[in-house]
Amino acid sequence: MSWTKAFARQAQSDFQARDYLLANPRLPPCHQLHALQMAFEKLAKAHLIDAGSDPCDVQSSHAYIAKVVPLIVREMLARTPGAGRETWVVYAIRDLCRKIELLSPAVTAGGTAPSNVEYPRRLPSGQIAAPADHDFGLDLLFAKAGVTMLKVARARANELSGIQ
Amino acid sequence: MLAQAHRGLDSGITHIFRVIAPGQESATAEPIKLLEVNQNTTESGILPVFFSAHPATGLHYPSIIVEVHPSEWLQMQAGQLTLPNGWKVDRAL
Numbered sequence: 716m717s718w719t720k721a722f723a724r725q726a727q728s729d730f731q732a733r734d735y736l737l738a739n740p741r742l743p744p745c746h747q748l749h750a751l752q753m754a755f756e757k758l759a760k761a762h763l764i765d766a767g768s769d770p771c772d773v774q775s776s777h778a779y780i781a782k783v784v785p786l787i788v789r790e791m792l793a794r795t796p797g798a799g800r801e802t803w804v805v806y807a808i809r810d811l812c813r814k815i816e817l818l819s820p821a822v823t824a825g826g827t828a829p830s831n832v833e834y835p836r837r838l839p840s841g842q843i844a845a846p847a848d849h850d851f852g853l854d855l856l857f858a859k860a861g862v863t864m865l866k867v868a869r870a871r872a873n874e875l876s877g878i879q
Numbered sequence: 880m881l882a883q884a885h886r887g888l889d890s891g892i893t894h895i896f897r898v899i900a901p902g903q904e905s906a907t908a909e910p911i912k913l914l915e916v917n918q919n920t921t922e923s924g925i926l927p928v929f930f931s932a933h934p935a936t937g938l939h940y941p942s943i944i945v946e947v948h949p950s951e952w953l954q955m956q957a958g959q960l961t962l963p964n965g966w967k968v969d970r971a972l
Contacts, residue, residue, distance in 0.1 A: 765929035766943050767964065782923040786944055793884040794936045802890040809891075809919050 718770040722761035723875035729754035730869050745846035748853060749832040752780070752818040758872050759783035780816035784868065785809045791867045807860035814853055881942060882913060882972040891919030893949060897969040898962060910941040914968055916952045924951070925962060 716724070733750035736742055759779040764770050773779070789805050816822050820831035830836060835845045855861030873879050882895045898912035910929065930942045945962065947955065954960040955968070962968070 762928045762930070763926060765931075766927035767929075768927070778923060779926065781921045782926055782946065783928050785920075786928050786946060789885065789888050790930050790944075792888055794933045794938070796936070802888060805889045806891065806919060813921065 719761045719765045720876055722757045722764060722770075723872050724878060726754045726757035726761065726872040727869075727876050727878065729757060730872060743847040744851055744853075745832040745849065748815075748818055748851055751855075752815050752832060754872070755780045755784050755812070755815055755868065756819070758787065758868055758875075761872075761875055762787060777819045777821040778816060781809070781813040784812045784815075784864075787871055788864055788867045791871055792863075804860045804863060807858075808864045811853075811855070811858055811861060811864055818851070818853075880937060881911060885913075885915060885944075889917065889919075891917045893918055894952070895972045897972055898943075898945065898966050899969045900964060900966050908941075910943045912943045912966060913945070913972070914962070915944060915946045916949055917946050918949055920946050920948050922948045922951055925960060927963065 729750050733747045733754065736747040736750055756777060756779060759782075760768075760770075760773045762783055763773050763779065785805060785808050788808050792804070818830075818832045820833045822831075830844075830846060830849045830851065832846050832851070835843055837843050855865055885895065886892050892915055894916040896914040896916075898914050900909060900912070903909050912927075925945055925947070927943045927945050930938075930944070932938055932941045947960075951960055955962075
């Protein structure tokens, strides 16, 4: 299995894990969002590796989603006959991808990232908060272009992994 | 065709350039490479993204997209940011 396929395969598995997490409404959103962030990150890295990036180099960084995933979705939309051709879709997806990228604790955006899905952090008020108690305000079902983005990204992960 | 498709979906694109790999463009497996300047992208540096060919939609060659923010394009023009693998920015599309 190539590095590209392996990253795509793991992205596919992360999406599947998210499905199980979403099926339990008692779980805090941080868990399914964590799986989502990991899936998108691996999907992005699969495409970077395919273009020549060193697999070891890409593993050490986590700031690829906002740049790479919109390109993936855009390309898949361009290849799908009958897919929407409205430019607002890609614009909305860029905004969503930036929010998903900021879910990673490794992406701090100069300290302006509101919260991450993995580790507790100190709030501006001075209090310490856990992700399990945080409202990330990110519901892809109701976000503009969220469903399209998810559908296309998953399809791409399946396609690239070679496992449907 | 590829550039046109991208412009049709992405209103943030301001410029698209062909990128060439000197001495390698005649190879049949060499991807089409585009540099796209997009005001809606993030400033994340040079990150080439690969896409396989898709003959069903007329894309008979694989492609690599390098998307940069206008500020990064300025850095490239000033020689402060460079493409990998000896790639060169060619004509505007």
